[in-house]
Amino acid sequence: MKTQVAIIGGGPSGLLLSQLLYTRGIDSVVLERKTKDYVLSRIRAGVLERGLVDLLREAGVADRMEREGFIHDGTLISYGDQMFRVDFAEHTGHSVMVYGQTEVTRDLYEAREAAGGKIDFNVEDVEIHGAESGAPYVTYRVDGQARRLNCDFIAGCDGFHGVSRQAIPLDVRCEYEKLYPFGWLGVLSRTSPVNPELIYANSPRGFALCSMRNDNLSRYYIQCSLSDKPEDWTDEAFWQELKRRIPADQAAKLVTGPSIEKSIAPLRSFVTEPMRWGRLFLCGDAAHIVPPTGAKGLNTAASDVHYLFNGLRQFYEKGDAAGIDSYSEKALARVWKAERFSWWFSSLMHRYPDQSEFDLRIQVAELEYLRSSSAAQKAMAENYVGLPY
Numbered sequence: 001m002k003t004q005v006a007i008i009g010g011g012p013s014g015l016l017l018s019q020l021l022y023t024r025g026i027d028s029v030v031l032e033r034k035t036k037d038y039v040l041s042r043i044r045a046g047v048l049e050r051g052l053v054d055l056l057r058e059a060g061v062a063d064r065m066e067r068e069g070f071i072h073d074g075t076l077i078s079y080g081d082q083m084f085r086v087d088f089a090e091h092t093g094h095s096v097m098v099y100g101q102t103e104v105t106r107d108l109y110e111a112r113e114a115a116g117g118k119i120d121f122n123v124e125d126v127e128i129h130g131a132e133s134g135a136p137y138v139t140y141r142v143d144g145q146a147r148r149l150n151c152d153f154i155a156g157c158d159g160f161h162g163v164s165r166q167a168i169p170l171d172v173r174c175e176y177e178k179l180y181p182f183g184w185l186g187v188l189s190r191t192s193p194v195n196p197e198l199i200y201a202n203s204p205r206g207f208a209l210c211s212m213r214n215d216n217l218s219r220y221y222i223q224c225s226l227s228d229k230p231e232d233w234t235d236e237a238f239w240q241e242l243k244r245r246i247p248a249d250q251a252a253k254l255v256t257g258p259s260i261e262k263s264i265a266p267l268r269s270f271v272t273e274p275m276r277w278g279r280l281f282l283c284g285d286a287a288h289i290v291p292p293t294g295a296k297g298l299n300t301a302a303s304d305v306h307y308l309f310n311g312l313r314q315f316y317e318k319g320d321a322a323g324i325d326s327y328s329e330k331a332l333a334r335v336w337k338a339e340r341f342s343w344w345f346s347s348l349m350h351r352y353p354d355q356s357e358f359d360l361r362i363q364v365a366e367l368e369y370l371r372s373s374s375a376a377q378k379a380m381a382e383n384y385v386g387l388p389y
């Protein structure tokens with residue numbers, strides 16, 4: 001089989017890249033290790049920056065998001081008995097869109113299928129060959145049968161545990177990592193959200209986040225120990241703990257109900273450099289991970305897709321390799337800013353096991369500064385809505 005761009009991974013990065021290339025008549029094949037149902041059962045991000053919203057429009061997959069998504073002009077931040085709002089619209093003139101990653105992925109699958117896009121599911125033993133040559137190819141197996149996909153370029157969109165990053169030799173690859181000493185326990189429930197806007201809460205018992213998917217679907221998170229298992233937490237215990245971490249007036253109106261999904265995610269900051277090796281380009285979680293505070297994971301994946309799509313377009317439409325040659329540099333410049341923001345917001349909102357009294361007072365001072373300074377709020381809002389591409 002032959003295609004122009006072989007895309008490894010059928011998560012949001014791979015599907016969005018494939019759909020954008022299709023709009024410009026550039027052919028691609030997506031190779032996904034899991035089934036479509038499995039990919040769609042993963043509950044992940046919920047907040048889309050304007051850059052991603054614009055990309056979904058450009059890809060022709062924004063109709064349902066425009067109808068069903070919620071535009072948020074600000075967010076609430078609580079600590080102790082204080083709560084304040086950061087107004088994105090006032091500080092930046094922009095907003096964010098609340099629309100789940102699951103729905104984005106579903107819309108992308110539908111669009112790819114409607115266009116007759118080629119996606120191979122349940123692929124095994126994916127291997128990248130000749131990335132440094134002029135004729136790269138990917139080998140893999142489906143239903144026990146060996147296949148070979150010849151291509152011009154390979155996009156490694158296979159997430160943090162994928163094979164693409166590992167294909168870059170260790171003497172070329174530099175990895176930077178920071179692990180956080182806690183995780184997030186997330187619960188999805190068919191209840192109305194406690195508040196129309198998100199609430200990020202710093203409490204003495206640890207961080208909590210009140211988020212949502214729609215009027216009758218709420219997403220809540222609490223900071224938990226890395227040794228906790230989702231089954232250690234009954235629904236009742238989760239709701240009790242959440243109520244103790246958010247402001248009392250919010251806790252009083254929290255509607256609880258059975259969880260329909262419960263999972264724990266560790267928190268990690270990770271970047272690999274470079275994001276390009278010969279004809280292999282890394283995109284999204286394959287190249288970088290952020291802690292979820294600030295919702296930058298999916299959005300940073302989207303900015304990579306933007307740079308790569310435009311580089312490939314320039315190459316195929318004009319025969320000009322400048323965009324793909326500068327891909328790694330451009331993508332990484334934005335990635336590191338998202339890494340900084342996610343690290344800063346995580347540090348501000350969580351309780352750390354080894355935090356001293358000094359550290360705690362610095363955290364409160366920073367929260368008070370953010371509450372009272374228009375300049376600080378503007379900086380936070382500018383990063384939250386997403387830095388320009």
Ligand code: RFL
Binds near residue numbers: 011014264284295
């Ligand atoms: P994905 O979504 O991980 O998709 C990669 C796809 O590649 C497939 N794959 C392979 N396919 C073929 N061959 C192989 N060898 C393969 N290895 C893997 C996988 O099955 C998968 O379908 O990466 P992508 O597309 O770059 O998208 C990135 C986003 O998914 C990610 O940044 C966010 O979801 C991160 N993230 C969150 N971000 C937020 O902004 N807000 C959140 O609340 C949030 N929660 C989360 C998250 C990530 C999590 N992970 C990765 C464990 C919660 C979790 C649990």
Ligand code: PHB
Binds near residue numbers: 046198294296
């Ligand atoms: C979510 O709704 O899942 C969500 C929202 C904001 C975040 C992280 C996760 O910062």
